[in-house]
Amino acid sequence: MPELDFIIEAQLALVGADLQELSDPMLGVKDGRIVLIGPRDGQEPKAGVKVFRFPGCTVMPGLWNLHVHIQRRHLARSEGTTFRGGAAEVENQPPALKAIYAAVNAKAELNSGVTTIRDCSSGDHISMHLRRAVEAGMLSGPRVISCGMGIASTGGHETHMYKGAVEADGPDEVAKAVRNEIKLGADFIKLMASGGLGGFPDRESPRRVEMTDVELAAAISQAHARDRSVTAHAMGEASIRACINAGIDGIEHGVELTSELAAMMKQRNVYFVPTASGVSAVVERMRSAGKTQASEYLHEHVVQAQRRSIRTAMDSGVLIGAGTDTLGDIVREVVTFGELGMDRRDALKTATSNAALICRRGDRTGQLSPGFDADILVTGNSPLEDLNHLRRVAAVFIGGHIVVGDSAWKSERE
Ligand SMILES: [Zn+2]
Ligand SMILES: [Zn+2]
DSSP: OOOOSEEEEEEEEEETTTTEEEESEEEEEETTEEEEEEEOTTOOOOTTOEEEEEEEEEEEEOEEEEEEOGGGGGGGTOTTSTTOOOHHHHHTSOHHHHHHHHHHHHHHHHHTTEEEEEESOOGGGHHHHHHHHHHTTSSOOOEEEEOOSEEEOTTOTTTSSSOSEEEOOHHHHHHHHHHHHHHHTOSSEEEEOBOOSTTTTTTOOTTOBOSOHHHHHHHHHHHHHTTOOEEEEEOSHHHHHHHHHHTOSEEEEOTTOOHHHHHHHHHTTOEEEOOHHHHHHHHHHHHHTTOHHHHHHHIIIIIIHHHHHHHHHHHHTOOBOOOOTTTOOHHHHHHHHHHTTOOHHHHHHTTTHHHHHHTTOTTTSSSOOTTSBOOEEEESSOTTTOGGGGGOEEEEEETTEEEEOHHHHHHHHO
16 A cells, blocks of 8 residues: 555545446545545555545545636625625625635635636636635635636626626737736636626627627637637627637537537537526526516526527537536536436536546546545535435545545544
8 A cells, every 4th residue: 555644435436537436435645646546345544544434425526616706606605694796796896805705705615515616707816816825725715727807898798887807809909818817827718708697688688799700719819829728608699609610618608509509519629618507596686686577588598598508518418517607506506417317427527527627637636536636525425316415515625635524624633
């Protein structure tokens, strides 16, 4: 047995990219990485090696939330409190306060089993600063992958009520905006290719195309030249088509995904992050705020249409990832995929190994395999039996450190 920092024992492990079930597993961690995983076979660990025992529990890779705006995430969690407000209310706060929101929300993500977040536009570049703080070990939070600020046309999505994206017009300005986000430290580039829901119907519409073909092409060529992938908020059919034709790497929301477009995505390796739980929560919130007409329209043309799109993408074999957007919920997202007919194992992959592939980190993280990051979720029961078991978080490890789980904390200290 190799030198180990600690061992995890449980009833079941979901191993490798395909989450194969392994009973009575033993998982060894050294220097933040998984170094062994296999059946325990009655072996006793070397004297002095710390052991975390989770009887009856399932060990699996930590979850990925591929679409957040981290300073706003608390909106879903604080109903009835003074924190409750729209995106504009949060984004128009001073950066110092938004940074505190981001730190609190990062901890909340961790508590729900999320070990990596991908922030898809963050006013004042808060998520980049959060990334620094987490990497420096200043605060407990998931790993952060950040696009910095998204790029939109003047008055486009995320710009009309607050500065949630950078405004740029014409290929030269868009190219410069891409270069600037990369200069500031963007891990990937996010474009606002269509209108959205936040300002519907007065200021924006999900079917409206908000970036031109030449702007999309300029952004993508500059990002690719700097080894950054590009994803786009694209809801309506025309914007999805324009993005795919321009060479985009990913589509966020993809409300009107036809089978023709899905086939193009499959052929060109374009991934899909629908954020179904976030989209339906926005419409539900409009309904409870008394905006009956708008919410009914969006329920039919966005929520229901998007469910069809997800089925179409599944049928075409498009790589699908789990993300919540502002108001969604990561378990709800994975459960929704299951409800739409996705195999439970495949649904779990949208938030683990396939999510890591989408972030181009699939060769070193996102699965329980030797050599991979020890980013680990321990659940009370197997989510392969019922995806809702993802809510029974018993412990979370990141990079070989236990970050959630009281009893586990105790055994580490012992
Ligand atoms: Zn969006
Ligand atoms: Zn978003």
